Amino acid sequence: MNIVSLLYLAFVAGVALVYFVTPRRFRWVTLLVASVINYLAYDLKLAVWLFITSLSIYFGGLLIDRQEQKYLAQLKTADxxxxxxxxxxxxxxxxxxRYAALVAAVNIAIWVVFKFADLFILTLNRYLSAEISLWHLMLPLGISFYTLQAISYVMDxxxxxxxVQKNYCKLLLWLCFFPQMLQGPICRYRETAPQLYAPHDFDYRRVKFGMQRMLWGYFKKLVIADRVVSLSDKIFGNSIEYQGVVFVVGALAYTIQIYADFSGGMDIIGGAAEILGVNMPVNFERPYFSRSISEYWRRxxxxxxxxxxxxxxxxxxxxxxxxKLSAACRxxxxxxxxxxxxxxxxxxxxWILNGIWHGAGWQFVAFGMYQGVLIVLGMQFEPVFDWIIRRLKIRTDCFSWRLWQRLRTLVLIMGGRIIFKASGLYEAMRIGWSILKIHNVWIFTDGTFFKLGLDAWNMFVLFVAVLVLLTVSILQEKGVHIREAIEKQNLVFRWGLYIAAIVTVVLLGIYGPRYDAAGFVYAGF
Amino acid sequence: MDELLKILKGICPKVDFAKEKKLIDDGILDSFDIISIVNELNEHYDIEIDVDDLEPDNFNSCEAMLELIEKLRNE
Structure with missing residues (x-):
C-alpha cells in the first residue's frame, strides 16, 4: 500500500479504530494482523522472505538465550x-x-542475492564471456531495512x-510493523518492541499530533519533493544536453528533493505510528544545517x-x-x-558498505568513499585548519562563520548527490568537470532556467514551499516545538492553519502517474 | 580521577571533561573520540573494553568512565 494514497489514510484510520476498541491485551495482535495484511497486499510470494528472516532471528534468538542461561547456571554451580x-x-x-554471525550471514546472503545477482551475472558475462541469463529478481519490500533490523536483534x-522474545508473533510484529516497512527507520528491539506490545489508549492530543506530523510529511513529499523531481530528473536524465551552472541547479534540486522525499516519508510513517502510540526513532535532525560532513551524517x-x-x-x-595493525604501523x-x-x-x-547498501554499482561505492575520504581528511587536517584560523585571526564565534561552515558543507553534500544521481561514475565526473569549467550564469536570464522542467509558476510554488520548510527548520533548530506552539494558539488560528495546510497539499501537491510504491527514493533501496 | 582527566584532555583538548555530564547524549564526543578514548584507556589501565561496553551510559562523564575502568579491573 502506497503511503501517499487515500487508501493508506483509510487503512491507518481503520487500524486505529479497530486498535482502540480491541481489548487491551490483544491490541498488539491488531497491529500484527494489520502489518501482515499490509505486507501481503504488496506481494504475496515475496512475503516468504520476510517470514524466513523472522524465523531465522526467532530461532537464533532462542539459541543465544539458551547459551546465556547455560552460562549463568555454570557460573552459579561451578567453583x-x-x-x-x-x-x-x-x-x-x-x-x-557464532550463533549471531550465522543468522547475520543467512540474512545478508538473501539480501545480496536479491540485490546483486544481476550485477554479478553481468560482470561474469562481460569479463569471462559467459552467457548467463539475468535473473531479474523482484526485491522483497523493505528488505534492505528489515535485514539490518533483524541483524541488530541477534547482535543486541x-x-x-x-x-529474548519467545513469542514468534510478537517478534514478527516488531520486524514488519506496517508504517515503517517501506523505508524504515531501522528500529532497535529494546526501544520499539515494548511500545508495540504495550496497550495504548486513545489519546486525543497524541492522535492530533500524529495527524499533524503526517500532514507535514505529505507537504514535504507532495508539494516539494514531487515538484522538484521534474527539475532534477530532467537535468540528470538528459545530462548530455546541459553544462556548467545547469548542473549546479540540478544538484541543488536533487539535494532538496531527496531530503523532502525521505524526511517527508519519515514524517508520514512517524505520524501514523504516533497515532497508534508508538514513537519511531528520529531519522533526521535538519541535516542541511550541519557544519561538517561528519555532523551531517549524524543528522x-x-x-x-x-x-x-x-x-x-x-x-x-x-x-x-x-x-595488531596499529602496533605494526607504529x-x-x-x-x-x-x-x-x-x-x-x-x-x-x-562508508563503502553504506554506499553499497544504497545500490549495486561502482558509483555507489564511489559515493560512500567520497563521504569517508572527506571525513578522514577533515579530521586529519583539523589542526592545520585551526592553525590557519589562528594565524588569520578569523572570528569563529559569530553567525557569518557558522554560515560559511554550513554553506561549505552543503556544497560538499551536493558533490555527493551528483555521484549518487548521475547515470554512472564517468558521467558524475563529467558533470563535476563541467561545473568547474563552464560558468554559464546567464541561464537565469536567457529563459533556460524555466525550461529545465518547471515553469515559472511551479518554480514560484517550489520557492515558497522551500521557504516554509526552511523557516520551520530554523524554528526547530532554535528549540521551538512547532506542534506545542500551535496548540497554544486560539481556535480560529489553529483551524485556519490546519485547513490552509490541507488545502495547500490538495491543491499544490503534484498528483499523477508517479504515485506508485516506488515513488519514494529510499523505498527503492 | 586526575589521571583520567589528563588522559582525556590529551585526546580531546577542547572538551571540559570535569564539567560535562552528557558527553555522548549531547554529541560532544563522536564515535572517533570514543574509539581513541577506548584505545588509550585499554593501553593505560591494561583493561579490555569490549564492544558490549560501548554504551552512552559508560562514556557520558568522566565519573562513568572511571566506574567502567574499575568494573573491568575487578572482573
Missing part, C-alpha cells in the same frame, strides 16, 4: 576462580557470537542489550548511521586485528597516526 570465570565468560561470548541479544538517516557505527565500525575499530608512522590508521580504515570500509 571457579577469577581466571576460570573470565575464561567461561569468553567462551560464552564466543558461542553466542548477544551483547546482553535486549531480552541524516540517523538510524542507518547508528547501525553501521554499532555493528561494523565499533567492533572493527577495537578488534584485536585493529590493535614504527613507520609514529604513535599518533598509527593509532588512527585502523579507525580510518574501518571508517572507509563502513
Amino acid at each position: 571457579l576462580d577469577r581466571d576460570g570465570k573470565r575464561a567461561l565468560k569468553k567462551q560464552n561470548e564466543r558461542v553466542k557470537r 541479544l548477544t551483547r546482553g542489550k535486549c531480552e 541524516w538517516h540517523i538510524t542507518l548511521g547508528a547501525w553501521f557505527r554499532d555493528y561494523v565500525f565499533y567492533p572493527l575499530s577495537i578488534s584485536k586485528g585493529a590493535q 614504527k613507520r608512522l609514529g604513535p599518533n597516526l598509527s593509532k588512527m590508521i585502523p579507525t580510518y580504515l574501518a571508517m572507509v570500509l563502513v
